[in-house]
Amino acid sequence: MAAPAGGRRAKAPLGAAARPRAAVRGGRGGAARAGGGAPVPVSGAEGRPRAAGGRPLDEEVSSDSETEGPLHGRRRREEAEEEVEETPQEKKLRLAKLYLEQLRQHGESRAGAASAELPLIPQLEQKGRLQRLVAKDVQPPDPASIRVFRGHHLSVTCLVISPDDRFIFSASKDGSLIKWEVESGKKLCVVPGGKKGTEERHMGHASHVLCMAISSDGKYLATGDRNKLIMIWDAATCKRLHIFTGHRDAVSGLSFRKGTHQLYSASHDRCVKVWNVSENAYIETLFGHQDVITGLDSLSRECCVTAGGRDGTVRLWKIPEESQLVFCGHQGSIDCIQLINEEHMVSGADDGSVALWSGTKKKPLALARQAHGMQDAQGLQQPYWISAVAALRNSDLLATGSHSTSVKLWKCSEGFRKLEPLWDIPLVGFVNSLKFSAAGDFLVAGIGQEHRLGRWWRIKEAKNSICIIPLKRRTTVPSSEGPDSS
Structure with missing residues (x-):
């Protein structure tokens, strides 16, 4: 089934058979991608997997930028100093942290009540940072x-x-x-x-x-x-x-x-x-x-x-x-x-x-x-x-x-x-x-x-x-x- 022009997916109703695409390249071929970047061969010349540019694959992988420009960083400091009203995202994080603190201090009974007031905990689950120690x-x-x-x-x-x-x-x-x-x-x-x-x-x-x-x-x-x-x-x-x-x-x-x-x-x-x-x-x-x-x-x-x-x-x-x-x-x-x-x-x-x-x-x-x-x-x-x-x-x-x-x-x-x-x-x-x-x-x-x-x-x-x-x-x-x- 031919892929639609400019699209990444093909969708077809299932009749007698749904056939895979005849030719798939890039991230769907034998080479894997690291974080959506350049293709990464499964094994290098020395038998160890290496990423593009020779970086060993056991290093940390991040798809998000971890640096901020000087203007952005100065603005964030000024906002913190002036104690401006928190953004919705900051409010969500603050409430999530508060909920976790309540779990530690007051146990599951308080957690049941708190969870009804704080429906934002799935954000921590999405990041893999909510861990129940059972x-x-x-x-x-x-x-x-x-x-x-x-x-x-x-x-x-x-x-x-x-x-x-x-x-x-x-x-x-x-x-x-x-x-x-x-x-x-x-x-x-x-x-x-x-x-x-x-x-x-x-x-x-x-x-x-x-x-x-x-x-x-x-x-x-x-x-x-x-x-x-x-x-x-x-x-x-x-x-x-x-x-x-x-x-x-x-x-x-x-x-x-x-x-x-x-x-x-x-x-x-x-x-x-x-x-x-x-x-x-x-x-x-x-x-x-x-x-x-x-x-x-x-x-x-x-x-x-x-x-x-x-x-x-x-x-x-x-x-x-x-x-x-x-x-x-x-x-x-x-x-x-x-x-x-x-x-x-x-x-x-x-x-x-x-x-x-x-x-x-x-x-x-x-x-x-x-x-x-x-x-x-x-x-x-x-x-x-x-x-x-x-x-x-x-x-x-x-x-x-x-x-x-x-x-x-x-x-x-x-x-x-x-x-x-x-x-x-x-x-x-x-x-x-x-x-x-x-x-x-x-x-x-x-x-x-x-x-x-x-x-x-x-x-x-x-x-x-x-x-x-x-x-x-x-x-x-x-x-x-x-x-x-x-």
Whole structure:
């Protein structure tokens, strides 16, 4: 489909297929852009990624000017000295700081009242500077309190929680989709998997479902499978609404942009696509990864992050600028990724490492090696693969999963520059998906006998299930802090 003249997007209704553009250049080619500037090759002559002009990629990246002219600076000083009336932007910042101070001094009860008077806190969330310090209050989960829901015949590969924390949607290698009620554990809806080639006649998937996402208003559910298909569902009724085609290989990552019906998808065909679900429209295709994309996540900004498998990179895609930032740090295949807030993210790899990242630095802020320990695989000592990561949004609490018989909880400290292990939660099998509830009072794990992306091992004693892990906190009120030091 030809791109419109002078425009950056092409929009087309989805019929039998939505085709990616035939030729894509600049920020959508093999070279990545740093902050929308000159193209940045993935690796330099010496094997280390370098930006244009020879600057190492692990330096800070900023797209905003940090200098002021002498006239502008003098005017700002004069305004401060004369104590002129504050601008609306300054008022917003002052009220936000006041709210954070109230959180520290008076706790959550005062915060509830203050939040109604101060609706401007999302600005701090947008900047990644609102952090709830809850990890220090999390108590060791009781294994006896874990609830196990069974219904899938093969390994559970992915799951999401509805925005109101009332429902869980899960999918499996058997192609089935199940909607669960959290409180009762009942199956509210089951869409069974079908046989290959029956997608038009059969309501559900006819191959492994690898990923899913739910819109922030809870209206739409999206699922992606190995047959290159994305299916859009009415989350309330589990009725299929659309089928999106256009990817040339397995769909491995999906995420709705928060507050919109814009959907990002990633695939083993190494590209990211952008869709408008409510308009049933394809928007654009982005290229850059050199290997299969294994995971994707997004929040409210018009950007997304991806894990690039064995190309060893995490990438942040800036959709309006048609550019991408490239991050390097893992030694193995990067298999999972999630945003903690708008500025920080966590990723896991099959070298056993868990990494914390900032959007302004090209190397990890913190890297925990052998995060789940070592295993004896065919006489060789190897680290347990990290198969799933989860973050309680805008907080310091993380969770990681492997096939090491446990899920681990972590605390981010020192401005996301340190990862501290908290508790181990015993679970047998491959932890293929992890999600925190929005309120942070429970964690859901998708368990399978096999890894989400392949069949390297089979853990026969594992149960293909989803597990709800209650998270209790001490009676002290979780604190929050303002702009972090990172």
